[in-house]
Amino acid sequence: MIKYLKDPQEKKWVIVLLTSLYLLLSTWLITYMTGFFFGIDISSTMSGLALSATFIMHWTAYIGIYKYKLAKNKDAIYNFLNNDLVIIHPNLQIAENSIPQENSPAEESRESITADNLYFQKLELLCKEQHMYTDSTLNREKVAEKLGISAGYVSQIVNTITGDNFAHYINQYRVEAVKEMISDPEYENYNLLTMGLEAGFTSKTTFFKAFKKVTGQTPNEYKNTSK
Numbered sequence: 001m002i003k004y005l006k007d008p009q010e011k012k013w014v015i016v017l018l019t020s021l022y023l024l025l026s027t028w029l030i031t032y033m034t035g036f037f038f039g040i041d042i043s044s045t046m047s048g049l050a051l052s053a054t055f056i057m058h059w060t061a062y063i064g065i066y067k068y069k070l071a072k073n074k075d076a077i078y079n080f081l082n083n084d085l086v087i088i089h090p091n092l093q094i095a096e097n098s099i100p101q102e103n104s105p106a107e108e109s110r111e112s113i114t115a116d117n118l119y120f121q122k123l124e125l126l127c128k129e130q131h132m133y134t135d136s137t138l139n140r141e142k143v144a145e146k147l148g149i150s151a152g153y154v155s156q157i158v159n160t161i162t163g164d165n166f167a168h169y170i171n172q173y174r175v176e177a178v179k180e181m182i183s184d185p186e187y188e189n190y191n192l193l194t195m196g197l198e199a200g201f202t203s204k205t206t207f208f209k210a211f212k213k214v215t216g217q218t219p220n221e222y223k224n225t226s227k
Contacts, residue, residue: 020056024049113160119147120157133173134200140166171210174199178211182223192219 028049035042126132126146140151147154158169177199181187187195196207196219211219
């Protein structure tokens with residue numbers, strides 16, 4: 001795992017964490033074996049180890065989840081502004097109000113989540129140009145990894161800008177893909193379920209339910225009215 005980590009900060013943090021855990025585990029094992037074979041009272045040592053374990057848990061929660069995650073998001077924003085956006089869509093304009101400001105988390109979210117939010121624009125490009133929605137295993141976590149943000153922030157962006165949840169947002173693209181297949185002679189021999197699976201749906205039930213929710217018609221009804 002350490003070998004394939006690219007972020008130096010992440011690699012350093014993981015090494016320190018694993019080293020601390022191994023030292024704690026080794027010390028506990030040696031202390032336990034010593035007490036077991038030599039009949040020595042190890043209660044005070046075990047209490048110290050328990051205290052150390054508690055400290056490591058709190059340290060992991062603060063540094064690894066809170067402090068490090070914030071730093072990583074800042075790096076992601078910087079890289080996104082300077083590299084990713086230019087590569088994917090060179091003509092895309094960068095709006096000043098889409099860059100997170102040094103405010104409280106709530107204020108930062110309100111200011112950055114607008115229609116021209118850079119992460120949302122990148123998500124749109126991934127769906128429209130790379131057809132990411134055809135991946136039947138696609139979820140918030142996968143999208144978050146591609147965008148370099150948290151899964152919660154992905155939901156927040158989609159909910160705020162589109163008014164829909166993440167699943168419905170992705171299903172809309174899948175439904176549009178099926179509609180295009182229905183009108184395309186190349187897919188004339190495909191049945192509707194096959195089209196749905198091609199578009200990224202995982203089952204007939206989810207496909208028909210999502211299609212009806214988006215279009216107000218079942219796939220069969222839409223196919224008959226589109227002829």
